[in-house]
Amino acid sequence: MAEQPAHQFDQWRRYLTGVAYRMLGSVTEAEDVVQDAYLRWHDADHLSVTDVRAYLTTVTSRLCLDRLRSAHRQRESYVGPWLPEPLLEVPDTSADAEALASDVSFALMLALERLSPLERAAFLLHDVFGLDFGQVAVSLNRSEASCRQLASRARKRVQADRPRYQVTAGEHSQLSDRFFDAARSGDVSTLKTLLSENATLHTDGGGKRIAALRVITGADKISRFLEGVARKSTPSGPRWVSPVLVNGLPGWLTIEQDGLPQVMTLDVAEGRVQALYIVRNPDKLRHLADQLPEG
Numbered sequence: 001m002a003e004q005p006a007h008q009f010d011q012w013r014r015y016l017t018g019v020a021y022r023m024l025g026s027v028t029e030a031e032d033v034v035q036d037a038y039l040r041w042h043d044a045d046h047l048s049v050t051d052v053r054a055y056l057t058t059v060t061s062r063l064c065l066d067r068l069r070s071a072h073r074q075r076e077s078y079v080g081p082w083l084p085e086p087l088l089e090v091p092d093t094s095a096d097a098e099a100l101a102s103d104v105s106f107a108l109m110l111a112l113e114r115l116s117p118l119e120r121a122a123f124l125l126h127d128v129f130g131l132d133f134g135q136v137a138v139s140l141n142r143s144e145a146s147c148r149q150l151a152s153r154a155r156k157r158v159q160a161d162r163p164r165y166q167v168t169a170g171e172h173s174q175l176s177d178r179f180f181d182a183a184r185s186g187d188v189s190t191l192k193t194l195l196s197e198n199a200t201l202h203t204d205g206g207g208k209r210i211a212a213l214r215v216i217t218g219a220d221k222i223s224r225f226l227e228g229v230a231r232k233s234t235p236s237g238p239r240w241v242s243p244v245l246v247n248g249l250p251g252w253l254t255i256e257q258d259g260l261p262q263v264m265t266l267d268v269a270e271g272r273v274q275a276l277y278i279v280r281n282p283d284k285l286r287h288l289a290d291q292l293p294e295g
Helices: 003-024 027-042 052-075 095-104 106-113 117-128 133-140 144-161 169-185 188-194 219-232 286-291
Strands: 195-204 240-246 249-255 261-269 272-279
Touching (some): 003 095, 003 117, 027 286, 052 117, 052 133, 095 106, 106 117, 106 144, 106 261, 106 272, 117 133, 117 144, 133 144, 169 188, 169 219, 169 272, 188 195, 188 219, 195 219, 240 261
Parallel strands (some): 195 272
Antiparallel strands (some): 240 249, 249 261
């Protein structure tokens, strides 16, 4: 009987990690929160819990809200564009992978960053994880009416920021490969044909590695920036490359010439690259150590 609570928690561990990651944008913090939630579950009165999922979601959400309020203050002084810690998987074209792409894409995660902590929580718990507003109200310690308003405001802002056009995994992968080759060689003419006119480039170095300090907008500016990076790289290209899924979308995990890892992915719509995301901050890539080659 002593093992039953642990077994019950393990059934929901992946789900709770998903809640925490979407709330915090950090893999390592999400894992810490889930461990804290387990400790609270271990000490709980299990016989009084009628809905384990709802109970654990409430505990996890409240732990995330405490961290999220602190994170918002820290991100105000963050050096350069902020990107979430990347979630990496082996490439997969299944329906689950396509669902994941729309669920944890960088576009969605950045849209969530522009919400207040309570808006973010209400939207995620109701719209993404399917809790009814009664359960959301308990989780956030707010009235149902308040939670409905929070989720409604968040939904409108997220929908305005989300891509309106979807592409197949095959189309995305093919264009991504062409873009990766052109970016690494500094092929400006090819880059301009692949980028949408108002494309954006987000490079997150966190002040610890060289990166653009602002989001770069426009095909011409992005092409020139990538050309300059390729020109300065001697020898050109990374030391090691591995195709991966980055938050559900095709991308690359690389070891750069400075010996440090980097993650790159992009959003595609209507046959063009709409946004390019490059995570260079080593603090955000530590959780990927087991996916890198030894030495």
